[in-house]
Amino acid sequence: MDTRAKIRLFVDAPLGADQSILMNRDQANYLFNVMRLSVGAWVSVFNGTDGEWQAEVVEATKRKGILVARTQSRPQMDPPDLWLLFAPIKKARTDFIVEKATEMGAARICPVNTDYTNSDRIRQDRLQAHAVEAAEQCGGTFVPPVDALAKLTTVLDNWPDDRRLLFCDEKKVGEIVANLADEQGDKWAILIGPEGGFSDAETTHLKSLDFVSSISLGPRILRADTAAVAALTVWQNALGDW
């Protein structure tokens, strides 16, 4: 029988047996007003590093509360070392990309500015909150960090030696998907373009880099959020934790 509490909460606190966890105002409001939990109720909690714990409510008021972690219900499970680089698009779609990247097991989310990027600033805190919410919802114990917005060229110029980059090339539409299972290396990143794709200069530059492999995502042009899920699926299925 699955005795894990249905409500899952990310907490910014160490977790271990008999560890007390102080709820902030938002969390107290959610648990005790919205979800109407009271003393003695159980909550699943995780902090991104110590696995998932079953915690008991020991104090509950409208504005604060204390949980105590009792038993670990899941070990910490970090995703494979896969980053998702994407060009921020319209707000709702950007939120979706962060949500989906978290569900799909990206280890780090990197918004990058490209030649055709529609917007040139992001709300990093808001996107990070979406990643937390998605981790709560999908049953994961890991929350991918959302980086600050950086220029694609800067990111490529400072690329780590030991990581490969999978470039989802719209112009390859109709070509066969590369056989990822033949690829080497356990550190990867996926790069998804904005609406309108990459500029010719970007495409030429990307193809000239020896850490880049390019793939097609089928014969139709996918929206950026669809492409993110599709590319993460292809990678997870061939090289990841599926």
Add this chain to the structure above:
Amino acid sequence: MDTRAKIRLFVDAPLGADQSILMNRDQANYLFNVMRLSVGAWVSVFNGTDGEWQAEVVEATKRKGILVARTQSRPQMDPPDLWLLFAPIKKARTDFIVEKATEMGAARICPVNTDYTNSDRIRQDRLQAHAVEAAEQCGGTFVPPVDALAKLTTVLDNWPDDRRLLFCDEKKVGEIVANLADEQGDKWAILIGPEGGFSDAETTHLKSLDFVSSISLGPRILRADTAAVAALTVWQNALGDW
């Protein structure tokens, strides 16, 4: 050089050389008011069966207009014979599933009622309009029909002899994804559950059917719209047109 017009429009009319196409009021408003096209401009049009054509605007007023198809710019490309069965969820997510299924090349979209389905009616016309819009956007020449809502049990009881069903089983989370490339048959359907998954009775019934193969979509629980894209990717990559 790509000389295809950027604006793509689905038209409910036969297409062939020198065929006139009467714009309805919405289309005329979009082309001539919103996009500010005038006589002599070009539009890419498709009707779901005759490929994509480059059509010239020959008459343009605020409320109506006439295009004439001149040359075929793409042959008709139907997707593989893959249906997507999904349980309608919250409105925005249901819209997303239809959009993504179209982009990902589903040939038919079948909303099904399950034991845990949140809503028991759909706006079929609205969902069909989303499929049309997604086809316009993704460069496809095919628009998947969106069926009326049916009960999953009814659909399974009347299942065609020659079609296999891929059951995305949340309870398999953590198990290895089946190797689809070993599966037989060219007619398939994918079944995605609602939030909360399938009931035990549904799972037992599905597993007892000889046309059903079940797969896991990785170790995290995916939202229904994420699961739809992921399952379509796995299938297209192994058996479809990627």
